[in-house]
Amino acid sequence: MAKRTAVKRKGQAAKAGDGPNPRQPCPCGSGKRYKACHGVAGGVVDVPVARPFDGLAAECELVALREFVPSATAPLPLTVSAEREITLATVLPMAAAALVRSDGSVFVGMQVQTRSSDISRDLARAIRWALDAELGAVLPVVGPETADPDAATPDIERLQDLIDPNLQLEPELHTDFSWWIPADTEATGDVAMSLERANSAIMPTERLAPGAYWVDAGEKAHLRWTRAEPEERLLPALARLSARGELDLGEGSRYAGSFRAHGLLVPVWDLDRESHPREWTQPATELGERLETALASLEQEPLSGAERRARDGLIGRQITIR
Structure with a gap:
């Protein structure tokens, strides 16, 4: 009986072979087998990724922007079709994950709170959110819940899937955070308080x-x-x-x-x-x-x-x- 069951299961697995091989590395890049990551029943297991920007020429710059550069921005051209231009930023008002200005320009933050263990995937989630969000929208925190369940692309995208791996980032450093506010606009409320705190703590x-x-x-x-x-x-x-x-x-x-x-x-x-x-x-x-x-x-x-x-x-x- 045990042998028959084993043969039957083997045949069933082979028949269902349109998807990823359960024993092969998960295509999300976590380093885990597919069956222990995105192939698990019920969805994604949050697998810690020790080197989230591996494979990107801009890896060193991304780590620096994430960890110790206080105020900087850099254009982030995408390899996927997009009507909006993305600007990568060290930190945004209220430490937001992303925001879309009224003119349609998009800023995605590096120094943010996250609810997963893969910064690269969270960046991809924030970018995908910003490409479809309404003008003036703000994404306070990014995580698995940010993903659109009805999206045509499954939630295994990472930054590596959205940019040229040979892209060299050339960050523009700023002496303060005045770039947070569009020209001819005055900061008010929480944004004004956040701007004041950020400017007072910035290190040259x-x-x-x-x-x-x-x-x-x-x-x-x-x-x-x-x-x-x-x-x-x-x-x-x-x-x-x-x-x-x-x-x-x-x-x-x-x-x-x-x-x-x-x-x-x-x-x-x-x-x-x-x-x-x-x-x-x-x-x-x-x-x-x-x-x-x-x-x-x-x-x-x-x-x-x-x-x-x-x-x-x-x-x-x-x-x-x-």
Whole structure:
């Protein structure tokens, strides 16, 4: 009886083979098998995605905009048909997930509250919402309930499905949040209060290189550099520079540590805040070149004892924020 049942089930599974293979990775990109994700009875399982922007050339910029760039916007051209232009923003009034202005322009926020464990899917949900929302509409929070149950496209879209994977973001940094308000419009009520609070808390920030930002944190300035290399390659390369005394940006700087954010490592350097941020552009470029050389050398030359000790020290100065 058991054998017959097994044969029967196998035949039924093969007959229903128009959909995804239950044992194959789910097409949503979660990393789980389809049968444990979107193929589960009753809908989607909220599977944590450790590296939500993996596969995108703009990954480092997206992580930076999500985590520590205070006020910035960037056009986000879509690969799907859309009548509205999308602008990606670090944060919107009241930390909204998206809004549609009266002129039809759309802003989608990065620093938002979410109700799922995949930021990439939430961004896709917010974009899809904004493309069809009424003028003047605001999406306060994004999550599974944002998806349209009657939509022709199932709720497995991610940002990777809506933009060119080779897209390079070029964020425009702002000194305040005045861009929240359209020209010839005055902020009132909650928006005015939110604008005042945001402007008072903003930290001066400048972009020195892709993924690399100078930030004035008050008592000191920092360079926060989001790197795309896997941590198991990046740390040995940083250790190699550290052992050689080459892991700084020159006088007035020192390596402070690193933090993990959305699957990437973000090394941080303390900088003399009396220096103009542009004075660090060339030193950062030279540091990047040294780091690339160190990464390449790992293929032929294993870490020495001193470099391994340096790596252990760098690991001790890591934290994870996402």
